[in-house]
Every structure is written in structure tokens, then in C-alpha cells.
Amino acid sequence: MKAVGFSTSLPISEDASFIDVNVDKPVPEAHDLLVKVRAVSVNPVDFKIRQNSAKNVVLEQPKIIGWDAVGVVEAVGQEVTLFKAGEEVYYAGDITRTGSNAEYQVIDERIVGRKPATLSDEAAAAMPLTALTAWEILFDRMRLSPERDRNKTLLIIGGAGGVGSIAIQIAKKLLGLHVIATASRPETTDWCKKMGADLVVNHRNLIDEVRNAGFQYVDYIVDFVDTNAYWDSLAELIKPQGHIASITGSATPVMLNKLKSKSVSFSWELMFTRSTFQTDDMIEQHHILNRVADLLDEGVLETTLTQTLHGLTAESLKEAHAQLESGTTIGKLVISF
Known part of the structure; x- marks a missing residue:
């Protein structure tokens, strides 16, 4: 499957700060959902990890990051009870696992919510994290x-x-x-x-x-x-x-x-605490995301999407990270696949 990653930490202006790669399609296990990703958004955690996680080294396997995604469940693990194939979902992910800048991602169902029905993929992708x-x-x-x-x-x-x-x-x-x-x-x-x-x-x-x-x-x-x-x-x-x-x-x-x-x-506050430590109340993020979806659908809350880029490519990720690193971004920037 297509994905975008990096092998070493470089300034975003460098050609190899992001690279297009092909990797194996992941397989869902236990509480995992296999999601066909349709849109992602970028957050400061993305560029901070890109800048610091592979300093002065070249990784054997490119690191794929990304935390915020909207997509469709394609398959489920044997212990999944909250979702089934064909359902639309949104989530912020788990910092200890492969990220969402890929065609497919596996993600624990307990930190996933239903996609807000009234929002576009892009408007929904801006929200989870x-x-x-x-x-x-x-x-x-x-x-x-x-x-x-x-x-x-x-x-x-x-x-x-x-x-x-x-x-x-x-x-x-x-x-x-x-x-x-x-x-x-x-x-x-x-x-x-x-x-x-x-x-x-x-x-x-x-x-x-x-x-x-x-x-x-x-x-x-x-x-x-x-x-x-x-x-x-x-x-x-x-x-x-x-x-x-x-x-x-x-x-x-x-x-x-x-x-x-x-x-x-x-x-x-660190949003990744529950998934990183598999806390007893990890499923609370599922409940919060569903509650936020309800509030978005009811018009109580509104999306914070302000800019959309297109295409799962190294170039679109470079543009997004450069924008974020400028410190002038208002609201959220989303990349639609």
C-alpha cells in the first residue's frame, strides 16, 4: 500500500524530509480495526516527532506518522465489538503505533468514534486529536x-x-x-x-x-x-x-x-496517555469522540477546518508541515486522499 514516511529527521525544506513509500497492508488483531483512510489532519505533534525521532540516524524502515484520520472500516479483529466493516469512523490514533499517513491503518476500536454524519471527510478529520x-x-x-x-x-x-x-x-x-x-x-x-x-x-x-x-x-x-x-x-x-x-x-x-x-x-494533559498505557478507562476516548460527533451533528460545535490539501504524497505532507511550522496556522489543516 502507499504511504508517506521519513528515514531521518531533516528540515522540512529538504527533499527527503518526507518520502513516498510502499509498505505491507496491515492486518487487524484483537481489538483492531483495519481502516481505509480517506483524510488526515496535521498537528504540532507531527512535526515535533518528525524533527526529533530520527536525528543523526537512518531508519531501516521509514517511520510513518500521522494522528487524526477519517476512513471506512474494512475489516475487524477477533475481539472487536464496537464496529463492523463498512462503518465510517474518525480517531486520533496511538503514538506507539504506525500513523495515519497511509492508505490503510490498524487502530484499536476503543479509541475510535463514529464519524459525524453531517460533516465531510475533511471537516471531520480536523477534529479528533x-x-x-x-x-x-x-x-x-x-x-x-x-x-x-x-x-x-x-x-x-x-x-x-x-x-x-x-x-x-x-x-x-x-x-x-x-x-x-x-x-x-x-x-x-x-x-x-x-x-x-x-x-x-x-x-x-x-x-x-x-x-x-x-x-x-x-x-x-x-x-x-x-x-x-x-x-x-x-x-x-x-x-x-x-x-x-x-x-x-x-x-x-x-x-x-x-x-x-x-x-x-x-x-x-497528553491525549496519548490512555492508549500508550492501555489504561483501564481507555474506552473513554471512544465515548468522547461519539459525544463530540453528536454535538457536531447537532450544530452545537463546529469544525475547525480552515485549509485542505489533496493527495497522499510526500509533497502534500511537506506543504502541510511547512505551514504548521510557520506558527501562523489558524484552526486545522487537512489532507484529503
Whole structure:
């Protein structure tokens, strides 16, 4: 089958940063679905793994990445109970397994949801990874609820990106929060407002922007950009007994002691935790994706798709990664096969 991968970590401008390859069609086992992939989207995790997983080495077998896909189930493993052949699905995948930049992929049914019926393949492919990330950070890590938290303030660092775009919608429409998002360009500001943000502030002068808007402190903060780069501002702006959560990780220690005097909680979120560790509640991602599909079909949530490329080729992946690495992407970029 056709696939796109890489044998060594190279700048995206290099010809061999992605290569077209032919590999064996995978066989589903146990809880696996064999999916004929029709569209994928790109996320920052894609280019980070491409840049770092094969530094100064040449892999014997090209690495195939990609996390976000829409497709049709072609075959199922012997223990599958949630899906059958012919059904349309969408999912974000498993970082420990071969990715979705291929004609076919095997994926555990417990992290797969039904494709939203009202969305095109491209519009649906934009959603899984970011929706799961936003849902888990707000509901599973921070444990927010509309009954307890309605009208409280949430500051979203990076509102116009893929995760920020759907997090704004979930926070506003499902939790009833007062959403403050960060952006710095007119087009990203407009996008955040389109997604439902009540207020958009410039992240380059974060403390003054938030306080000049009338907020001494905010109840909750989620970081989708750079934990340490904004840490001092987040520690200053968070309300006593508030909660900060981040998806971005850190190569250096995070100064949690800055939160002590306020008794502030801090959480990490990684969407791949459940599949990587085969957690007891791994099937929760199946349920979340189905719930998000319902909300998309009902018009409560909307797709964050903003750009579509075409063709399962090294060139289309190069173009997508170059766009993502520029740091100017709004919403989600999808590649249709």
C-alpha cells in the first residue's frame, strides 16, 4: 500500500524530509480495526516527532506518522465489538503505533468514534486529536462542570490554534464559562471571536491586557503554547485556589513553587496517555469522540477546518508541515486522499 514516511529527521525544506513509500497492508488483531483512510489532519505533534525521532540516524524502515484520520472500516479483529466493516469512523490514533499517513491503518476500536454524519471527510478529520485534548483537559484533568463553574473565567493561551479553537467552543457552549483567549493578529483575533471567545487579549502583554479588561485574576487557565514562556504571567493571573493545565510539556523544570501561596492546582494533559498505557478507562476516548460527533451533528460545535490539501504524497505532507511550522496556522489543516 502507499504511504508517506521519513528515514531521518531533516528540515522540512529538504527533499527527503518526507518520502513516498510502499509498505505491507496491515492486518487487524484483537481489538483492531483495519481502516481505509480517506483524510488526515496535521498537528504540532507531527512535526515535533518528525524533527526529533530520527536525528543523526537512518531508519531501516521509514517511520510513518500521522494522528487524526477519517476512513471506512474494512475489516475487524477477533475481539472487536464496537464496529463492523463498512462503518465510517474518525480517531486520533496511538503514538506507539504506525500513523495515519497511509492508505490503510490498524487502530484499536476503543479509541475510535463514529464519524459525524453531517460533516465531510475533511471537516471531520480536523477534529479528533484536538477535541479529545480539549475535552480531557477541561473535564478529566480540571474536572470542570457547568453546574459548579458556569460564568467563571477561563484564560486560553493560544486561542486560534487547533486545540484552542475547539476548547473555546467546549468551554463556552458546554461549560458556560466566560472565555478569554489570546491572539496577536487581526485574523487570529477574529477567529477566536468566531469560535465564541468573549474577550481576546494580546499574549505579548498578557498581564496588563487581562487586567485592563477588568480581571484582576482568572479562575482557570489552559496553556496550548509554551508553559515556561508564560509561567510568570500565569502564576500572577491565576486566582487563589484556581487551576492551571497545560499540554505543551517543558524541557526545563516548571517552577511550581510560584503556585504555593495561592494553593493553585496544576495538571498536565497528553491525549496519548490512555492508549500508550492501555489504561483501564481507555474506552473513554471512544465515548468522547461519539459525544463530540453528536454535538457536531447537532450544530452545537463546529469544525475547525480552515485549509485542505489533496493527495497522499510526500509533497502534500511537506506543504502541510511547512505551514504548521510557520506558527501562523489558524484552526486545522487537512489532507484529503
